[in-house]
Amino acid sequence: MAHILNLKEAIQEAVRDGDSIALEGFTHLIPFAAGHEIMRQGRRDLTLIRMTPDLIYDQLIGAGCASKLVFSWGGNPGVGSLHRLRDAVEQGWPTPLAVEEHAHAGMAAAYAAGAAHLPFGILRGYLGTDLPKYNQNIKFIECPFTGERLAAVPAHRPDVTVIHAQKADRQGNVLLWGVVGVQKEAVMAAKRSIVTVEEIVDRLDAPPNAMVLPSWIVGAVAEVKGGAFPSYAQGYYPRNNAFYKQWDPISRERTSFQAWIEQHVLGTKDFAGFKQSLEEATTRV
Amino acid sequence: MSDKNGYTADEMMTVAAARMIRNGATCFVGIGLPSAAANLARLTHAPDTVLIYESGTIGTKPPVLPLSIGDGELFETAEATVSIPEIFSYWLQGGRIDLGFLGAAQIDRFANINTTVIGDYHKPSTRLPGAGGAPEIAASSKEVLITLRHNKRAFVDKLDFVTSGGHMEGGDSREKMRLPGKGPTAVITDLGILTPDPKTKELTLTSLHPGVAVEKAVEATGWELKVAPQVATTQPPTETELAVLRDLHARTARAHAGNG
Numbered sequence: 045m046a047h048i049l050n051l052k053e054a055i056q057e058a059v060r061d062g063d064s065i066a067l068e069g070f071t072h073l074i075p076f077a078a079g080h081e082i083m084r085q086g087r088r089d090l091t092l093i094r095m096t097p098d099l100i101y102d103q104l105i106g107a108g109c110a111s112k113l114v115f116s117w118g119g120n121p122g123v124g125s126l127h128r129l130r131d132a133v134e135q136g137w138p139t140p141l142a143v144e145e146h147a148h149a150g151m152a153a154a155y156a157a158g159a160a161h162l163p164f165g166i167l168r169g170y171l172g173t174d175l176p177k178y179n180q181n182i183k184f185i186e187c188p189f190t191g192e193r194l195a196a197v198p199a200h201r202p203d204v205t206v207i208h209a210q211k212a213d214r215q216g217n218v219l220l221w222g223v224v225g226v227q228k229e230a231v232m233a234a235k236r237s238i239v240t241v242e243e244i245v246d247r248l249d250a251p252p253n254a255m256v257l258p259s260w261i262v263g264a265v266a267e268v269k270g271g272a273f274p275s276y277a278q279g280y281y282p283r284n285n286a287f288y289k290q291w292d293p294i295s296r297e298r299t300s301f302q303a304w305i306e307q308h309v310l311g312t313k314d315f316a317g318f319k320q321s322l323e324e325a326t327t328r329v
Numbered sequence: 330m331s332d333k334n335g336y337t338a339d340e341m342m343t344v345a346a347a348r349m350i351r352n353g354a355t356c357f358v359g360i361g362l363p364s365a366a367a368n369l370a371r372l373t374h375a376p377d378t379v380l381i382y383e384s385g386t387i388g389t390k391p392p393v394l395p396l397s398i399g400d401g402e403l404f405e406t407a408e409a410t411v412s413i414p415e416i417f418s419y420w421l422q423g424g425r426i427d428l429g430f431l432g433a434a435q436i437d438r439f440a441n442i443n444t445t446v447i448g449d450y451h452k453p454s455t456r457l458p459g460a461g462g463a464p465e466i467a468a469s470s471k472e473v474l475i476t477l478r479h480n481k482r483a484f485v486d487k488l489d490f491v492t493s494g495g496h497m498e499g500g501d502s503r504e505k506m507r508l509p510g511k512g513p514t515a516v517i518t519d520l521g522i523l524t525p526d527p528k529t530k531e532l533t534l535t536s537l538h539p540g541v542a543v544e545k546a547v548e549a550t551g552w553e554l555k556v557a558p559q560v561a562t563t564q565p566p567t568e569t570e571l572a573v574l575r576d577l578h579a580r581t582a583r584a585h586a587g588n589g
Contacts, residue, residue: 070384070413071399095413096461119458121397122360132457145445147460148383149417156414168422171463171508172441172494178450193507221397223384226413276401285396285585 046216046262051135051240051271052314054264055081058236063203064091064114066155066234069098070225071121072278073209074100077271078240078316084108084310093150093202095226099274099291102126103309105141106301112142116151123288127295139300145179150197155226157199158233170195205234208272209257210279211248212241216259219248222278224255237263240271242280268315334540336566338519339478341538343369343574344566346430346476346517354427355379357466360398362476363430365577366517368394372573374425379408381426383462385416393581417462420470424509430472430491431463433477435485438531438552440475440495440513442467443488460492468508469494479518485551503530506519520546522563526555536561 059065059082065077079100081136082090087254091112099120104110104127118129130143146154153165163290176182176195181307184194205228209220218239221226239257244267270277274287274306294304308325312318346366350356352375358367360382371378371390378390384399388408395429404410411420420426431441434457444463448454469471473495477483495513497503503512512530516523522536533555534546539562549553566574 071397072384072401072404115459117459117461120457121394122444125370125456125458134453135458145459147464148413148462149422149465152414152417156418167418167465168469168509169465171464171468172497172506173460173505174491175447175460175464222401223410224412225384225399228412231415253564278401278404282401283397288396289585 046239047264048214048216048244048257049264051077051081051266051268052301054238054266055085058204058238058263059085060088060203061087062089063087064093066093066200066202066205066223066230068094068207068230069272069275070095070203070223071283072223072225072229072276073208073220073272074098074275075206075240075271076100076273076275077120077268078206078208079104080315082124082181083109083223083305093200095148096121097126097129099126102128102291102295103305104141105132106138106295107305110141112144114144114146116146116148120176120288120291123260123292127292128301143179145167145175146182146197147173147175151200152226154197154200155229155233158201159229162199162224164196164198166194166196168194200230200233202230202234204236204238206238206240207231208240208268208277210242210263210277212239212244213248214244214246214268215309216262216265217248217252218257218262218265220255228255228257231257238266239264240268241265242269242271242277243267243271249299270319271315273319334565336571338538339572340571342476342478342517342519344570345538345563346474347373347570349474349515350375350378350428353377354423355381356430357381357383357421357426357462357470359402359431359463359466360395361432363432363474364394365574366476367430368577369570369574372577373563373570381416381420383413383416385411387420392402393578393584396585398543417465420532421462421465424469424471426466426470427472429466429473429510431466431473431475433475433483435483435488435517436475436477437485437488439497439499439533440474440516440525441488441491441497442493442495442544445468445490445492447489467495467512468510470510474515474517475513478518479520479549481548481549481551484549485553492549496525499530500519500528514565520549531555532555534560536563538563542554
């Protein structure tokens, strides 16, 4: 059964220095509040796994939490580069960042294999691309039945997966909907898991066949209203595209990034504090 | 913004790319230029085209262009939304996509594309976002369209990194590597349209947008560009195409300026 905890306790219990950790959510339901708490707790030497690093990993990388990134698309969608990710790869700042690079289809296969506790995932993929030359975790096998050449990737088995969802009930059953990405697979692939939710309710009232993660496959549930900001939570709040655009100048220089992360994340005690500090800064301007 | 023709080179590129989408095709759409063109097609001559984004949204009809590939407007207007493992395995690798539509940072003469790094992989001068869904879109879609702006930084003699395979080394090399789809069938730029030679598969300039000289396209290409004996002139955008495209961009700009 999932423990209902506050976010600080949940991160303290589950996330250790040196862990491999997946904070998933494909554009939607990105667990920003949990990412910020990992920064506040000063975790180091993490292997960050995520299809699209997005702003969340740009922040964790810039804050010096990561030593390795496993990913398949690292940009600020529709805006441009992730400057902190680029600075770490190109200049080794604030610490060098090892990179294991995939395509989305490979990451998806690796998570699905992880969820099934299979050793590897297979796909009709990685044909005609240079990626296998630079990533030793992409191999090719022959189908024992047809002889077709297929790609193989080792299963993702993160020490910890963190996702954000719309609702949980008081037993810790989790309901999510909308663009559901690889969240279910990432939770089922992980050794430990945390789900932050918009709200904890008495009854989930899940429609038939809805994506429900039963309490007994979830490690901890923590209620964090707005915890996916600046990404979105279907049915609760839209994606804050304006913030995604503002991130570009904030993150471009080391000094402006450091000032922002100190003021709004490291200098606040929780996600509500972060949101308040951001609002105050906006109204002051 | 409009030049003397009454439209910009980017608008001509988007319109020319949109026209390549036939009504009813299932189209796997990349973000940026392809997304604008695919939605223009849907709002003009191809209302029954099925737009699929890699976030798992199938048959989506977004009222504004999404900034990212998994935005709420894609989900809200989709016929179905499936998980990421499902969209890539059942739908894309399962061979259900007629048309893959991609952008690129660099392209070579055989329409192989790079979205990974400029310079050495381990010491890049520019780290680009990477592959995303592109390698499997390029491999498994029945055919592929590519759209990007035409200049020497983009049209290079040799790619620094092959992210997604086009016609590989030319000739029958793609077929020999057993990529399932038939590969890129057109590259639409702000200067004209290039199509692969049926035999060598080398990109050949087959159409120029109105007012663009052959020399300009040759000069903007980092290899000795093959030019078709008869180069067509692209039909300029119609009033309807321009009006729909501008309206779409205006709605999008308004939506993205606010908190939504």
